[in-house]
């Protein structure tokens with residue numbers, strides 16, 4: 001089953017990439033300044049928290065990041081770096097720092113996004129709970145995102161802990177104390193089965209710390225995938241039962257089981273668990289283009305959070321032009337010309353009718369942890385954070 005799905009995924013990915021690259025090339029010549037009102041939408045304040053932003057690196061500057069050889073050499077990783085504005089020849093010497101610099105500029109220049117939750121990514125762990133470097137595609141350590149968040153007020157730390165690692169609970173306590181605002185899982189790639197009962201103590205500890213679990217749901221094609229069934233939203237039942245605030249990244253878009261889509265499963269779980277939320281990251285991509293309109297039609301807005309899945313909005317896979325019919329041609333062209341990818345992502349979602357409440361929801365759902373983050377900082381830094389909060393209203 002695994003190879004069949006992977007094979008299907010590659011075919012779809014290659015097809016979509018080829019088509020969208022062609023479209024992106026056609027449109028790339030038409031960048032122009034836009035009226036401020038269009039770029040900023042209805043809310044002129046720069047106030048949003050983007051709660052789904054990836055950090056990647058190859059370990060330059062002793063960041064502790066690493067990637068698999070296959071991923072390092074892959075077309076997708078190179079395009080990642082290209083899309084983030086990093087020339088290939090500089091990746092080897094300062095790739096990690098250049099990536100962060102570009103991300104920081106993007107947040108600073110955004111007219112909508114004030115802060116970004118930057119995500120660590122834990123690796124694959126073996127049966128003894130030891131990190132398996134061979135099987136790990138991309139590794140971003142918790143201390144790296146914690147340090148970046150301490151250095152830059154625009155960043156908030158999103159950590160990642162594989163629940164099968166030997167020190168999972170200790171690490172969770174440590175990063176909670178350090179002020180982490182959420183724990184991120186990508187089960188398909190990290191080879192986590194969220195339904196395993198041995199993870200109960202971990203879930204209880206998450207609930208104890210009021211630490212949200214941002215968990216990828218649905219099939220996964222950006223990084224290598226193990227068993228795609230790990231993305232089945234129903235596998236999060238145990239965490240939900242234990243009272244963990246679960247944020248289902250992408251709301252289960254992509255994938256199905258037994259003739260029922262994961263998106264349907266997500267809706268079913270929303271009805272049953274008030275501690276379940278979904279994020280609308282990556283939903284402006286062509287391969288997920290039907291999900292957002294379904295979510296809006298189902299009127300589950302009060303349970304949705306905004307995230308961009310940066311750097312994915314750089315890719316031609318994400319564009320307002322895939323939503324013609326829902327967004328007029330002239331408006332979608334104008335949105336396409338917005339230079340800042342975070343603002344373009346917001347504008348596309350606004351064009352599709354995403355209400356402002358979704359863009360400000362993260363502030364509410366992450367609140368206990370935002371307070372923890374703020375109080376983990378020194379008094380000087382706390383005042384700075386307060387300033388950012390005040391500016392953002």
Ligand SMILES: [Zn+2]
Nearest residue numbers: 052054249309
């Ligand atoms: Zn993501």
